[in-house]
Amino acid sequence: MTSYLIRPDLVTSPDGPFLAAAELTQDEARATPSHSHARGQLMGALSGLMSVGLDKQHWVVPAVHAIWIPPHCVHSVRSYGPFSGWSVFITEHRCANLPSEPRAIRTTPLLREAVRRAATWPGAELDQTQTRIAEVVIDELAASKEESLVLPRPEDARLIRITDALASDLSDNRRLEEWAAWAGLAPRTLSRRFVEETGLSFAQWRQQARLLRALELAADGVAVTTIALELGYDNVSAFIDMFRRALGTTPGRYLAAEGKQTRSAD
Template sequence: MARSSRGEATPGMWRREAGTVVRRAEALPEQAAAPFAVVAGFRVVDVPTEWSSHSHPLHELVWVRGGTLTSRVGDRVFTVVEGHGLWMPAGVVHGGRATAGAEFYDALFAPDRTPFAFGEPKAIAMTPLLESLLTHLSRTDLDAAARARAEAVVFDVLQPSERQFALQLPGDPRIDAIAEALLADPADSRSLEDWARRLGVSDRTVTRAFRQATGLSFAQWRQMLRVHRALTLLAEGFDVMTVSEVLGYAQPSSFIAAFRRVMGTTPGAFFDRAEDAPGHVRNPVSSDQNS
């Protein structure tokens, strides 16, 4: 049986899990990375945890093992799963939510010593080499030369993922109620026509609004939203049948087909690839830094 998803609804995000701890991110000084270009850390999130909206004076890269991280940035929701990370540029306001039991990793990059700049949040391919290098940089016994060599390789291998896990929210008052309802309950099966009648607008208005705001049709956007939610549920250990029921699919095969259309592979193959990735080294160093 799936655990209850009932909890407080927060605008533009999934319904908050019962028992979620909401934390305020501590402000980091601009010199937090000094005298290094990269500072990395690790901790385990014992309970569902949410960080209120905040920004950092440093660039940040976050990734997880054994769970997922969801981040709201403006009108986009990013879902971070194993094998991928999320790059957050310095100064960008964001909030985050991690599932219980997730191994939460982060690395902070000093902007004046980072020889590249992603000007917006991006999904990053967390290759075994990149993870190993950042784990290496979490050590406190590295001399300056060893750290400089490792940091240089990090800058060489850090690359955006081929797939950006971002759900574009409409940000259009004509259809925002639809987006909020589906975020609260992805299984909501009301049709475009049902929504148009409820909102007192024409079917064409809803169709046009979704295309203009998200680049997708209503059906495509709902499918994308459901796959984003599925990533979190599957990472928490729910089986495909349970996830398909929670998301409102009549048959698991329908859910698998939808997942393949969005992600290019089946749920099983997607998560098997993440779990089988070689070179994963658990970082024993705890970090007090916040996402």
């Protein structure tokens, strides 16, 4: 049975403190079915990796990132292996100046330390010191820049057939024209509909799917060379170049930064 991350009343009730936070570590994987709540939620991982399902989108949350989920937004959550993470719940009336759509952000040391402090509070009304710390969390979220950790899902059944096949085998390097023939589409139609329904070209969608899968595999401790081969790259250098263009750093440095931030939270 999935244990509660935080007292249910601090998630569902408009009463109580305007901000409540919690941290949780468990040895088994964590899975929460689709649900929503009146409070906005900022969630992140301390170690490992989580995925969040939002409408027709799939988000991946590595340990150095967090996902903002506005009030009343239906979502599901699951972790890959053991779970260690945190969540902040903010009353709806304090979300007016926060992002109105879900977004991924890269956490800062200031945000993480403020959340860590907030997670020790008992769930009562905040005193002056606690209020200042809670305001720091809100300010850091409001000032954060959006990062691309989402994979949109198309609606056209033919495109879904392609994306599902790709997701099951990301090493499949068939060209757009070959996928179009396989799904019974003209190449130009496939290209156009991909952009219309996902906001990404076919090539961009496949690269994003590979990037998110790379983060999942890296969270499980898989070697960079193995990840590159599993995702269909002919050599490690090509994979590293893709990773650097997407996240601004190499896989090795990214994982080193994740490990450093995770250790600082221990």
